[in-house]
Amino acid sequence: SVHPTTPARTRFAPSPTGYLHLGSLRTALYNYLLAKNTGGQFILRLEDTDRTRLVPDAEQNIYDSLKWCNLTIDEGPNEGGPYGPYRQSERMEIYKKYAQILVDSGHAYRCVCSKDRLLHLRETATKLKPPTTVTYDRKCLHEQEGQLIDSNDYVIRFKSPDTYEPFKDLVHGNLNLQPQYNYSDRRYDDFVIVKSDGMPTYHFANVVDDHLMKITHVIRGEEWLPSTPKHIALYNAFGWTPPKFTHIPLLTSLEDKKLSKRSGDIGILSLKEKGILPEALVNFVALFGWSPVRDAPGVSANESMSLEEIEEKFSLDHLTRGNAKVNDSKLFFFNKHHLHKALRDPTKIDQYVKEIFPRLSQLSHGKYSEADVKKLIQNLGSSLTSINEIETDHAYLFQPNDYSTFQKIGDPSKAALIVQALLDEPAGSFKSNVDVILQKHPELAKKDIFQTVRLALSGGKPGLNVPTLIDTLGEDAYKERLNSFLVYINN
Known part of the structure; x- marks a missing residue:
């Protein structure tokens, strides 16, 4: 394990x-x-x-x-803790101190090579046969051994080992990642650890911080795998034990x-x-x-x-x-x-009501109260994938229908008969009204009535069963929509 x-x-x-x-x-x-x-x-x-x-x-x-x-x-930065500061920009003195330790121990050196020179080194490295994946030629290391460079404009480079230590990754197992060298024109993987503005590079700062913050496990994306040998070489130069690495x-x-x-x-x-x-x-x-x-x-x-x-x-x-x-x-x-x-938890329902109520209230021009919205969430609950669907997929609840966008009405005369019959019945239980209409009009099927009512109220949108849909809209809006639908069919 x-x-x-x-x-x-x-x-x-x-x-x-x-x-x-x-x-x-x-x-x-x-x-x-x-x-x-x-x-x-x-x-x-x-x-x-x-x-x-x-x-x-x-x-x-x-x-x-x-x-x-x-x-x-x-x-963290806002929480504090024993190993702060937790913002790298506030840790400059720390990096300065540890970079100097590496310079003093011979594991790092100052480099004053110009951008043009470094660009030239990069270009020539790619043309070598076999090519090399590292480019720097250690010019400044050799010059420094004789005298200290007197310049304020320098970077600090890490003196990389000849071969990187193989390491174990907790996902990928044992890995041995080495740069490619051309031994007739020797270049080195002497990466920069401090930039000319005094800022540490990622490689350096993250190693110093992980050590000082006593990090035991580093979990990061596998794009960092090629950098891991560099990081382990830095730990070794300081004489520190690296954390366990996991690249996902x-x-x-x-x-x-x-x-x-x-x-x-x-x-x-x-x-x-x-x-x-x-x-x-x-x-x-x-x-x-x-x-x-x-x-x-x-x-x-x-x-x-x-x-x-x-x-x-x-x-x-x-x-x-x-x-x-x-x-x-x-x-x-x-x-x-x-x-x-x-939605089985009442406190969660109340939280959703608070979140969505202002938007629904605006959509319905203030017709919906918080209690209405709560009832709506409970009624629609089992059909929803997200709470936002109440306003996107069920916008018909809040705005008058645009019948011209509805699916085609199969038999307009039958639909008109059903709507008129429902309007003639007194307000009350939809179910008992349906039973009365079916007795008066044996040629109709229950399915016809339900389909027509759903079409009139929601444009045929599923989600709520018809009695719940009527209950959600309320008696006035229910009658209003039946009337509008009837006018639409008769035109």
């Missing part, structure tokens, strides 16, 4: 350069689940060192998205194309606006690369789970390797399941 038996300290370390999307939510969720399952801590750290790309409200969006999904943060599969569309923010990788809070429930979203995202254990051999695992159930079942032993396909129809399946479950 690769699942830890002691409390894990995990972190979610987004850059506030954009809004939280499905891919980053999945990373946050797996780190959160591992911490909760083992009784550990889940840390939020903001990697905000790339000042040029910061989006002003991205940090707030990250917080709002995690809060909406009920992922509680134990330590890419998210892809059903056509197996990588999800990007331009295609399919949706912002989390935009899903909230579409009526997706956080319980459904978390359930959906949890299965992008993890599958719960079956309760018994041969019994397929129940995939619909609450966050608490997922926390309890989550294990690194059941992570999968292949790309995770994102199937939106599955999200709607989970939404329906979690919505129906929620």
